[in-house]
Amino acid sequence: MTVTSEKAMPMQDDTLISVRGVKKYFPVHGGWLRKKIGEVKAVDDITFDIKKGETFGLVGESGSGKSSIARLILRAYDLTDGEILFRRANGSIVDITSLGDREMREIRREMQMIFQDPYSSLNPRMTILDLVGEPLTIHGVGSPSEIEDRVAELLRLVGLRPEYVARYPHAFSGGQRQRIGIARALALNPSFIAADEAVSALDVSVAAQNINLLQDLQEQLGLTYLFITHDLGMVEHISDRIGVMYLGRLMEVGPTEEMFSKPLHPYTEALLAAVPQPDPRGNRERKRVALKGEIADAMNIPTGCPFHPRCPYADAKCRAEVPALRSVAGGRQVRCHYAESLDLTGVAAQ
Amino acid sequence: MIQSNNPFPPERLLQLDDVNVHFPMREGLVKAVNGVSYHINRGEVLGIVGESGSGKSVTARSIMRLQPKQALDAGGSIRFRRKSGQEVLISSEDRQSSTMRDLRGNEIGMIFQEPMTALSPVHTIGTQIMRTVMLHRNVSKADARARAIELLTKVQMPRPNDIVDRYPHHLSGGMRQRAMIALALACDPTLLIADEPTTALDVTTEAQILHLLKSLQQELGMAIVFITHNFGVVADIADRVAVMYLGRVVETGTVDEIFYEPKHPYTQALLRSIPKLGGQKARRLKTIAGSVPDPFNVPDGCSFHPRCMRAVGGVCNVTAPPEVRFPSGQMSRCHFAEEFRSEAAE
Numbered sequence: 167m168t169v170t171s172e173k174a175m176p177m178q179d180d181t182l183i184s185v186r187g188v189k190k191y192f193p194v195h196g197g198w199l200r201k202k203i204g205e206v207k208a209v210d211d212i213t214f215d216i217k218k219g220e221t222f223g224l225v226g227e228s229g230s231g232k233s234s235i236a237r238l239i240l241r242a243y244d245l246t247d248g249e250i251l252f253r254r255a256n257g258s259i260v261d262i263t264s265l266g267d268r269e270m271r272e273i274r275r276e277m278q279m280i281f282q283d284p285y286s287s288l289n290p291r292m293t294i295l296d297l298v299g300e301p302l303t304i305h306g307v308g309s310p311s312e313i314e315d316r317v318a319e320l321l322r323l324v325g326l327r328p329e330y331v332a333r334y335p336h337a338f339s340g341g342q343r344q345r346i347g348i349a350r351a352l353a354l355n356p357s358f359i360a361a362d363e364a365v366s367a368l369d370v371s372v373a374a375q376n377i378n379l380l381q382d383l384q385e386q387l388g389l390t391y392l393f394i395t396h397d398l399g400m401v402e403h404i405s406d407r408i409g410v411m412y413l414g415r416l417m418e419v420g421p422t423e424e425m426f427s428k429p430l431h432p433y434t435e436a437l438l439a440a441v442p443q444p445d446p447r448g449n450r451e452r453k454r455v456a457l458k459g460e461i462a463d464a465m466n467i468p469t470g471c472p473f474h475p476r477c478p479y480a481d482a483k484c485r486a487e488v489p490a491l492r493s494v495a496g497g498r499q500v501r502c503h504y505a506e507s508l509d510l511t512g513v514a515a516q
Numbered sequence: 517m518i519q520s521n522n523p524f525p526p527e528r529l530l531q532l533d534d535v536n537v538h539f540p541m542r543e544g545l546v547k548a549v550n551g552v553s554y555h556i557n558r559g560e561v562l563g564i565v566g567e568s569g570s571g572k573s574v575t576a577r578s579i580m581r582l583q584p585k586q587a588l589d590a591g592g593s594i595r596f597r598r599k600s601g602q603e604v605l606i607s608s609e610d611r612q613s614s615t616m617r618d619l620r621g622n623e624i625g626m627i628f629q630e631p632m633t634a635l636s637p638v639h640t641i642g643t644q645i646m647r648t649v650m651l652h653r654n655v656s657k658a659d660a661r662a663r664a665i666e667l668l669t670k671v672q673m674p675r676p677n678d679i680v681d682r683y684p685h686h687l688s689g690g691m692r693q694r695a696m697i698a699l700a701l702a703c704d705p706t707l708l709i710a711d712e713p714t715t716a717l718d719v720t721t722e723a724q725i726l727h728l729l730k731s732l733q734q735e736l737g738m739a740i741v742f743i744t745h746n747f748g749v750v751a752d753i754a755d756r757v758a759v760m761y762l763g764r765v766v767e768t769g770t771v772d773e774i775f776y777e778p779k780h781p782y783t784q785a786l787l788r789s790i791p792k793l794g795g796q797k798a799r800r801l802k803t804i805a806g807s808v809p810d811p812f813n814v815p816d817g818c819s820f821h822p823r824c825m826r827a828v829g830g831v832c833n834v835t836a837p838p839e840v841r842f843p844s845g846q847m848s849r850c851h852f853a854e855e856f857r858s859e860a861a862e
Contacts, residue, residue: 442722443751446751449752
C-alpha cells in the first residue's frame with residue numbers, strides 16, 4: 167500500500183514524517199515453558215510530526231523508549247500499532263508500517279541512521295572505500311569507478327581526506343570514525359537522518375566539531391534530523407523542537423527555547439533542574455531539588471500518569487487518570503492534567 | 517624511589533610529587549602519567565578533569581597501587597597521612613604489601629564508573645560489605661551485618677533490611693552505585709577516590725548521587741578525589757580542580773578560578789566548547805582544532821601546542837612550559853599564563 171489510509175488526517179505540507187499513535191510492546195517470556203508472562207510497553211501511543219529541514223530532539227532517561235522510536239521509524243522493528251507517514255523525495259506519501267520488504271528497501275535510501283558507538287558500528291575488516299561505498303553497492307548505484315568517485319566526494323564532505331579510502335577503521339580516532347559513519351549514512355542522498363546518541367561517546371572537544379559538521383551538512387543538503395540524546399545542553403543547542411519522553415510516552419513537545427525557558431510538564435522541569443551546569447556560582451545559588459525515586463519498571467507502569475510517583479505536584483486525579491497528550495498555545499503539546507495551573511521553572515537564557 | 521623534598525604540611529592528606537607511570541608497548545613507550553603533582557587536604561573535594569587518555573584514572577589507580585600489571589613506576593612520590601597521623605610513602609609500597617592491604621578499603625575507599633563490574637555478581641550486597649568490615653575491624657558477623665544495614669541506610673537505599681540480602685543484578689544502576697558507595701564507606705575512610713561515578717547514570721540519578729556524596733562528605737568529613745570528564749559535575753562538587761591533558765596537570769586552582777579565570781588555553785577552550793544549558797544560542801559551537809594526539813607521538817615542547825590558538829612558533833613547540841604559580845595558589849603550565857591574568861573566559 168503506497169497511499170495514505172483513509173482514517174488518517176492528511177499530512178501538513180511542511181511535514182516530512184508523521185508518527186501517529188505508534189505502539190511497540192515487547193513480549194516477556196518466563197517460567198518453565200517460556201510462556202509469555204507480560205509485556206514491556208517500550209513505546210506507547212506516540213504521536214508527533216517532524217518538519218522538513220528541522221532538527222527534532224528526543225530526550226529522556228534510559229529506558230524511556232527514545233531509541234526504540236528511531237528504530238521504529240526505520241522499521242528495524244515492526245510496530246504493534248499505529249502508523250508512520252513519510253513524504254518521499256518524489257512527493258508521494260507512504261505509510262511505512264504497511265510496506266513489504268522490497269518497498270521498504272527503496273524507502274531506506276531516503277532515511278538513514280548514525281549510531282552511538284563509532285567502534286562497534288564499523289566492520290573492522292572493511293576499508294573505508296568498502297564501508298562508505300557499501301550502501302551504493304547494495305542499491306546498485308553506479309559502476310566501481312563511479313562509486314570510488316562518490317566515496318571520495320563524501321569523505322571531503324565530512325572533512326576527511328579522500329586519500330584515506332584504502333585504510334581500515336582502526337587507523338582513525340573516535341571522532342573520525344563517527345565522520346565515516348556520517349559519510350556512509352549520506353551515501354544515498356537521504357532526506358532524513360536519525361542520529362542516536364551520535365556524539366555521546368566522544369570527548370567534549372571532538373563532540374563540538376562533529377555537531378558543527380552535522381549542522382553544516384543540514385544546511386548544505388537540506389537534511390532533516392531526529393536527534394536522540396540524554397545530553398540536554400547538546401539537544402538545546404542543536405534542536406528546533408524537542409520531545410520529552412518518559413516510560414514510553416511523550417510528556418511534552420514544543421519549540422526548544424519556549425520549552426526550556428518555561429516547561430509545561432513537571433518532568434521537563436525536573437530534568438532541567440538535574441543538569442549540573444559548568445557554573446559553580448550558579449550551582450550554589452540555584453536550589454536544585456533532586457527528583458525522588460527512579461524510573462519505574464516498564465513491565466509495571468504506574469496507574470494514571472506514569473510520572474505521578476515521582477511528581478511533586480501529583481494528586482488523586484494523577485494517580486487515577488491517564489492524562490492525554492493535548493495541544494496548548496504556542497504550538498506546544500503536553501501530557502499533564504495541570505499544565506495550565508502549574509508555574510514551572512526552566513533555565514533562564516543569559 | 518626518591519623521597520621528595522617538598523614539605524608535607526599537617527593538614528595535607530595526600531600529596532603526589534612528579535609521579536610518572538609508563539607503559540612499555542610494542543609501538544613504543546607510553547608515558548600515560550608524565551610528571552603529575554597534586555595534593556588534597558583533609559575534608560576537601562578535588563575534581564580531576566580531562567579528556568580520555570589524559571591519565572586521570574591511571575594516576576588514581578597508582579594511589580591505590582592498583583595500576584595495570586604491565587605499568588612501570590617511573591619515579592615520583594605519593595605520600596598519604598594515616599588516621600594515626602603517621603605518614604606513609606605509598607609510592608614505595610607494593611600492590612600486595614600489608615600496608616596497602618590495610619589502607620585499601622579502610623582508610624582509602626574507591627568507587628568506579630560501572631558498579632556492575634566492580635561489585636561481585638555472586639555475593640549479596642550485605643556479604644560484600646560485611647567482608648570489608650570484618651577484614652579491617654575486629655567485629656562479629658552479627659555486628660558486621662548491622663553495620664552493613666546502617667551503611668545502606670546512610671546512602672539512602674530504599675528498604676535496606678531487604679537490599680542487604682540482594683545480589684547486584686537485582687538493583688538498578690543508581691541503587692548499585694549507592695551500594696558501591698556504602699561499600700567504600702564501610703570503614704570510614706579519610707579519602708574516597710571516585711572515578712567517573714556518575715558517568716553511566718541518567719541526569720536525574722546523577723543529581724541524586726552527587727547530592728548524596730556531598731552530604732556524606734560534609735557529615736563524615738572525608739576528602740574526595742573526584743575524576744570526571746564532565747565540567748558540569750566538577751562545578752557542582754569540587755572545591756579545587758586539576759585539569760589534565762596527555763599525562764600532565766596543565767592547570768590547578770579553586771573551582772571558581774578554573775571556571776571564571778582559567779589561565780591555560782586548554783581549559784579556556786574546553787569551557788567554550790561545552791553547550792551551556794540556557795546559554796546564548798550561537799549557531800556554531802567553538803571547537804578545539806584536531807584531536808588528542810596518539811600517545812606514541814606526544815608533541816615536543818608544550819604537548820597542547822598543535823591545537824592551541826595562542827601557540828607561538830619557536831617557543832611553544834620547542835620548550836616545555838614551566839609551572840607558573842599565582843599568588844592565589846592557581847597554577848598554569850603555559851608560557852603565557854601571566855598574560856591571562858585579567859582575562860576571563862566568556
